[in-house]
Amino acid sequence: MFLTISTTGTAQNPATDLGFLLHKHPDNRHTRNVSYGTAHVFFPEAATGRCTAALLLEVDPVALVRRGKGKGKGRGGAPDAALAQYVNDRPYAASSLLAVALSAVFSSAMRGVCEARPERAARPLPLRVEVPALPASGGAGVVRALFEPLGWTVTVTPVPLDVRFPHWGDSRYVQLVLEVPDGKLTLGEALRHLYVLLPVLDDAKHYWVSPDEVDKLLRAGDGWLAHHPEQELITSRYLARRRSLTREAKERLELVRLADADDTDVEELDNAVDEETDTDTAPVPLALRRREAILAALTAAGAARVLDLGCGQGQLVQALLQDARFTEIVGLDVSMRALTVASRRLDLARMGERRAERVTLLQGSLAYTDKRLKGYDAAVLSEVIEHLDVERLPALEYAVFGSARPRTVLVTTPNVEYNVRWESLPAGHVRHGDHRFEWTRAQFRAWAREVAERHAYGVEFAPVGDDDPEVGPPTQMAVFTRTDRKEVRAA
Numbered sequence: 150m151f152l153t154i155s156t157t158g159t160a161q162n163p164a165t166d167l168g169f170l171l172h173k174h175p176d177n178r179h180t181r182n183v184s185y186g187t188a189h190v191f192f193p194e195a196a197t198g199r200c201t202a203a204l205l206l207e208v209d210p211v212a213l214v215r216r217g218k219g220k221g222k223g224r225g226g227a228p229d230a231a232l233a234q235y236v237n238d239r240p241y242a243a244s245s246l247l248a249v250a251l252s253a254v255f256s257s258a259m260r261g262v263c264e265a266r267p268e269r270a271a272r273p274l275p276l277r278v279e280v281p282a283l284p285a286s287g288g289a290g291v292v293r294a295l296f297e298p299l300g301w302t303v304t305v306t307p308v309p310l311d312v313r314f315p316h317w318g319d320s321r322y323v324q325l326v327l328e329v330p331d332g333k334l335t336l337g338e339a340l341r342h343l344y345v346l347l348p349v350l351d352d353a354k355h356y357w358v359s360p361d362e363v364d365k366l367l368r369a370g371d372g373w374l375a376h377h378p379e380q381e382l383i384t385s386r387y388l389a390r391r392r393s394l395t396r397e398a399k400e401r402l403e404l405v406r407l408a409d410a411d412d413t414d415v416e417e418l419d420n421a422v423d424e425e426t427d428t429d430t431a432p433v434p435l436a437l438r439r440r441e442a443i444l445a446a447l448t449a450a451g452a453a454r455v456l457d458l459g460c461g462q463g464q465l466v467q468a469l470l471q472d473a474r475f476t477e478i479v480g481l482d483v484s485m486r487a488l489t490v491a492s493r494r495l496d497l498a499r500m501g502e503r504r505a506e507r508v509t510l511l512q513g514s515l516a517y518t519d520k521r522l523k524g525y526d527a528a529v530l531s532e533v534i535e536h537l538d539v540e541r542l543p544a545l546e547y548a549v550f551g552s553a554r555p556r557t558v559l560v561t562t563p564n565v566e567y568n569v570r571w572e573s574l575p576a577g578h579v580r581h582g583d584h585r586f587e588w589t590r591a592q593f594r595a596w597a598r599e600v601a602e603r604h605a606y607g608v609e610f611a612p613v614g615d616d617d618p619e620v621g622p623p624t625q626m627a628v629f630t631r632t633d634r635k636e637v638r639a640a
């Protein structure tokens with residue numbers, strides 16, 4: 150198993166700095182035992198203009214079988230399956246083993262640490278990575294989809310099954326060349342890309358995937374994975390398709406993504422400006438009218454135990470607390486940052502005990518079913534659905550209407566038709582940077598009616614804010630009420 154990393158340089162920035170960055174002197178050969186064999190690092194070329202480090206991993210297939218999960222599997226299996234434990238591509242093809250070796254021999258470099266040249270480690274450099282035999286599950290397209298969004302120029306050359314018989318076609322291996330010009334990636338970033346993506350391409354992890362694998366993935370994915378368009382494929386394959394781990398990784402990456410998009414929260418709070426009200430010039434801010442409409446609908450439904458799903462910074466939770474009719478209030482949000490602001494706003498620590506007992510803040514994602522949300526009278530989704538990708542709405546729908554199933558569900562969302570009335574909103578713009586979509590009244594109603602139909606709810610609609618004769622109200626609200634038999638009997 151083999152991989153080379155090259156860089157180019159000048160008299161001021163000699164390419165041989167690569168040796169410092171990798172903590173390996175270019176004149177020496179470095180050998181180290183790793184769990185499945187021996188890793189060698191050497192420098193086939195080391196000059197001011199160009200320097201290449203090579204990582205060669207000699208795999209011990211027997212050690213692999215002894216320690217790996219192959220051990221129990223072969224017993225009692227077909228004889229050729231037993232043989233396959235010893236005769237396989239592991240020694241030759243780049244894979245998760247190479248990734249593990251990479252992290253063992255270049256651990257400081259991967260973390261971006263370089264004692265001898267600290268400033269050099271933080272600076273991007275031109276790079277070329279070559280992997281002569283890479284199992285590319287999914288083919289060249291997947292290789293490109295994984296590396297190109299990270300800034301790499303990708304050259305994939307299929308490796309024929311047998312050079313003597315070209316008509317046999319290609320093997321599942323490719324020769325991979327990755328290149329990035331100066332100014333884009335640091336060596337640490339590049340190594341972290343390889344550490345995650347080589348096993349993803351191999352798609353056959355050699356070791357048991359343990360729960361701390363998620364930590365490793367997120368550490369190596371820091372700064373790029375949360376925003377990678379193929380994030381789902383990467384996490385699912387990296388974690389060997391273990392559902393619970395993939396789900397955990399997804400949720401934690403969602404937090405990262407939201408935190409990144411969330412940078413203005415605290416400042417906004419200090420200025421006492423409600424989210425999404427800055428384009429609102431009406432005397433009563435729209436956010437306040439929305440809360441009033443929600444409180445009125447909850448009261449009309451006779452709800453006492455209420456979920457505020459996607460509670461954000463806790464304004465509605467606070468308003469609910471001020472009304473003794475609401476005996477139990479749960480605010481849930483995926484963003485830890487929003488919850489921190491919410492708990493500061495509510496001043497939970499100094500709140501009287503009886504009041505504090507009425508409120509709980511939970512971190513969780515509406516894209517997954519959650520047992521903690523079962524058994525409430527009502528759930529509010531105030532300006533939340535538009536923050537999820539449309540493809541994830543069915544998951545939210547199931548979590549709320551299929552699993553939590555409160556008697557009443559209130560959903561508010563912007564009415565995109567009204568956007569022409571916002572003076573400060575340029576044509577065609579959504580109201581908030583993180584909105585994934587904004588719907589017309591017809592679109593929202595069609596969605597809501599289908600949801601109601603699928604989950605045995607009735608639905609009615611109400612405007613929030615001034616109901617413009619032409620374009621409708623700025624905010625639209627749907628009030629869902631459960632109609633299934635069990636509920637009718639209980640009522």
Ligand code: SAH
Pocket residue numbers: 407424458459460461462464481482483484487513514515516530531532533536537
């Ligand atoms: N309900 C509040 C906040 C709306 S902003 C209000 O009306 O003012 C949307 C909120 O939804 C954000 O706080 C965001 O963190 C949260 N959110 C987005 N996706 C989510 C998900 N999948 N699960 C839970 N909350 C989510």
